[in-house]
Amino acid sequence: MYQFNYHKPASLDEAVALFREADDPMYLSGGMTLLATMKQRLAAPTDLIDLAGIAEMTGVQVNADAVRVGAFTTHNVVAGSAEIQQALPVLSQLAGLIGDNQVRNRGTIGGSVANSDPSADYPAAVVGLGGTVHTQQRSISGDEFFQDLFETALQPGEIITHIDFPIPKRAAYRKFPNPASRYAVVGVLIADFGGSVRVGVTGAGPCAFRASGIEEVLNEHLDPSAINGVEVPDAGFNNDLHASAEYRAHLVKVMARRALSDLLKT
Amino acid sequence: MKVTLTVNGTEHAVEVPANTLLVDLIRVNLQLTGTHVGCDTTQCGACTVHLDGRAVKACSMLAAQAEGAHVTTIEGIGDPENLHPMQAAFREHHALQCGFCTPGMIMQAIDLIDNNDGLDSQTIREGLEGNICRCTGYHNIVRAIESVANAS
Incomplete structure (x- = not known):
């Protein structure tokens, strides 16, 4: 160094x-x-x-329709928070799947989101739950935050202070972890807001995105088999030694079906 | 820069360059060489210590980030005459072969016991995801941790 x-x-x-x-x-x-x-x-x-x-970047606040997580909150705090487990269990579950225990004791939600690693878990939650990223100067919609590989809407000098996650009726997250690093080869978070479904995908493309094709069919039929007929185009998907773009596109549908099965059990 | 921290109950004020890793402060400045460096890339867990009571990888944080913190290393949990229960269990269950990963395994195992109720063998295996034993002695390591979990 x-x-x-x-x-x-x-x-x-x-x-x-x-x-x-x-x-x-x-x-x-x-x-x-x-x-x-x-x-x-x-x-x-x-x-x-x-x-x-910076004291104002820590802490967890839960209210009736949203969970607010300070940017400096570690993954293990989110995974172990009784309040979050109660209000938004999918976020605790997702945080508990990041890296390993020692990494979860140091790594923070703000750091993960600001980095926009294509295989990080939290971006799937920011996009899939329709979160809002707050900085010291403005609020950025989760749909607009992630822009490209390691590229976000953050301007130079801008600091994420906290992130708000709306609480859905129910939600589930599934990922296909790289067996060595535990990074998501593909991860899919599905959230049912009672009438509208959001699907956040990480790992597949250069940054997290919403799988609009899957959202459309699930808004018609909230059933895993509805995903079978969806075309997930692999153009622009990550293509590396871990998985081809074509395989990642396939995994998006597999993880979406599994997440939806979990969601329907809750 | 000066870093002030408490290691195994003793306060130290150490003058180090800003790019010094916590593990180097522990091993080089304080000469506590029980904490090992295996991969130096956050993967193997041999450098695991406790920072304010939680297991962290000392190769992946700056000494400066431990300012004001309480650090516990393998030297701080027991000694040859009074082994920590986890150390005694590792000896009892032959949970080490070459021993290189052992300090990190033990520090992570204590974190697992402290932060989980009712550990079963699957939870222990998942809890050791961040610790690699290149002798592949995992089975006895899991047995040792399980014995402490069942006793507590």
Whole structure:
């Protein structure tokens, strides 16, 4: 890892000011991706701005129709939160499937979402549940947040402060994990909002997206067999040593059927 | 930069470069070499320590991120005369061959016991996803952890 200047601001304003003053800065959340990237010298920021000291980025709030999760909340806190398990169990279940226990004790929801890794789990929840990503200056719809491979709607200097997830009638998440890394080769989250169904997909494309073809048929018939006839085009899908684009398109339908079967049992 | 942290109950103030990993502060500055570095890429878990009571991989965080924290390493849980129950169970069940992964396995196993009620063998196996034993001695490791889980 190259040398850098380390900062630990106590407020969002201070963090943004440090970012504006630095030469080539990056924000540090849990560091589960960024530090590994820096160790490989694939990233070499001049300044690391650690967000661990900003109190307003932590905590979980549950109200009648939404769950609000502070960006600095670790995966194990989301997985183990009795409040979230009660109000939005699919989010706890999804968080418990990320990486391994030690990684879940460090990795944060804000870091995962800001990184827009094509195989990360949380983006499926942001898209599939129709979440809203809040930053220090605005709110961004989950449908518009993820733009491309490691590309989001965030502007330079912008910090995710918390994420709101609307509470559906019921929801389920299934993923086909890479056996070594536990990253999602494909993951599908289906949420039933009572009359309208949302389907969020991660792993298949350059970033998370809604499977509109599957949503259309499920809005007609909420039945796993309805997915069989849907065409999932693999154009632009990820094609690498883990899985071909064609295989990923196939997995989207398989994971969607399994998620829907789980959903119908709840 | 100066990092102040408590390791195994003793407070230390250590002067390190900002890019120092927590595992290097532990092994090089504090000379606590029971915490191992296997893969150095967050995969093998040999560097697992407890940070404020939870298992983390010390190769994948900066020493600076442990500012003000309480860190427990394998040296902090027992000694040869007074083994921690998990260490005693690993000895009893022959849960190590070369021993390289053992410190990380034990620290992760203690986290598993502390944070789960009623551990069964499947939950233990899933809980060890972040720890690799290249001797492939998993079966006895699971048995050792199961014995502690059943006793507590």
